[in-house]
Amino acid sequence: MTKKVRCITSAALAVSLLSSGFALPWAPPTAHAAQTDAPVPYYGLGPSYVQPAEVKSLFPDPQLDFGTPGFAKGKVAFTTQEEMLAYISKLAETSKHAKLVSIGTSLEGRDIPLLLFSKDMTTVKQNQTKPLVWLQAQIHGNEPAAGESALVIAKWLAEDALGADLLDKVNVAIVPRLNPDGSYQFKRYIATDLDANRDYMKVEYPEVQAVHQAINEFQPDVILDAHEYGVNYNQFAHVGEKLYRSCNGRVGNRSTTTSLPTSGKRAQSPPMTS
Numbered sequence: 001m002t003k004k005v006r007c008i009t010s011a012a013l014a015v016s017l018l019s020s021g022f023a024l025p026w027a028p029p030t031a032h033a034a035q036t037d038a039p040v041p042y043y044g045l046g047p048s049y050v051q052p053a054e055v056k057s058l059f060p061d062p063q064l065d066f067g068t069p070g071f072a073k074g075k076v077a078f079t080t081q082e083e084m085l086a087y088i089s090k091l092a093e094t095s096k097h098a099k100l101v102s103i104g105t106s107l108e109g110r111d112i113p114l115l116l117f118s119k120d121m122t123t124v125k126q127n128q129t130k131p132l133v134w135l136q137a138q139i140h141g142n143e144p145a146a147g148e149s150a151l152v153i154a155k156w157l158a159e160d161a162l163g164a165d166l167l168d169k170v171n172v173a174i175v176p177r178l179n180p181d182g183s184y185q186f187k188r189y190i191a192t193d194l195d196a197n198r199d200y201m202k203v204e205y206p207e208v209q210a211v212h213q214a215i216n217e218f219q220p221d222v223i224l225d226a227h228e229y230g231v232n233y234n235q236f237a238h239v240g241e242k243l244y245r246s247c248n249g250r251v252g253n254r255s256t257t258t259s260l261p262t263s264g265k266r267a268q269s270p271p272m273t274s
């Protein structure tokens with residue numbers, strides 16, 4: 001995901017507000033920069049990797065206007081909880097094929113919404129007439145590409161932009177943000193610093209309990225669990241090395257494959273799997 005980023009000048013305010021643990025007023029950015037000196041809600045410290053200008057110039061931003069909150073012109077942070085709820089409420093109000101429900105709340109009390117898309121809402125549960133495709137996103141709060149893209153897909157579904165006949169074939173359920181507390185603090189974990197994506201067996205956390213119950217209730221046929229993978233992770237650094245070796249008779253220079261050049265001023269957190 002490409003995002004225009006700016007410097008946050010009210011960093012001290014953001015830190016003090018973050019420490020309070022609940023919904024905070026937004027500190028508006030005023031100048032261009034990639035990273036911040038202190039955490040900002042729904043943004044963290046900014047990107048850990050900034051594409052060098054020589055490379056970035058080869059990949060211009062696509063000329064698309066997604067129209068969702070996170071892609072609004074001049075927007076710095078990713079979509080806030082309030083923006084997300086207002087946006088999907090409007091989608092549900094304006095689309096005759098959309099319905100908004102809540103499947104539960106996070107540890108800190110934030111809502112976990114579910115958007116349903118169907119031409120007959122009475123038949124969605126238990127696959128009464130069509131397969132149900134379930135898309136859930138952002139169980140890891142610092143993986144915003146998942147949540148932002150889920151909102152774009154929701155918009156396209158509401159506008160029939162994915163094909164007017166799509167909902168003749170399937171029903172769709174979207175949970176755009178499974179971990180709202182982690183999204184607020186822009187961290188992987190839930191409020192208690194535990195990984196909800198490791199709780200599907202024990203089902204101890206309210207966020208996982210909520211989606212567990214909803215999935216049991218709706219019985220989807222296909223589940224897409226959307227994540228985001230940073231460029232600084234190195235688990236796949238040597239993928240293709242075997243082929244490379246067979247073609248060249250030697251292994252490539254590891255120093256160029258285990259880490260990427262970065263203009264970022266801080267290192268990426270330790271590698272994690274989804």
Ligand SMILES: [Zn+2]
Binds near residue numbers: 140226227228273274
């Ligand atoms: Zn993830």
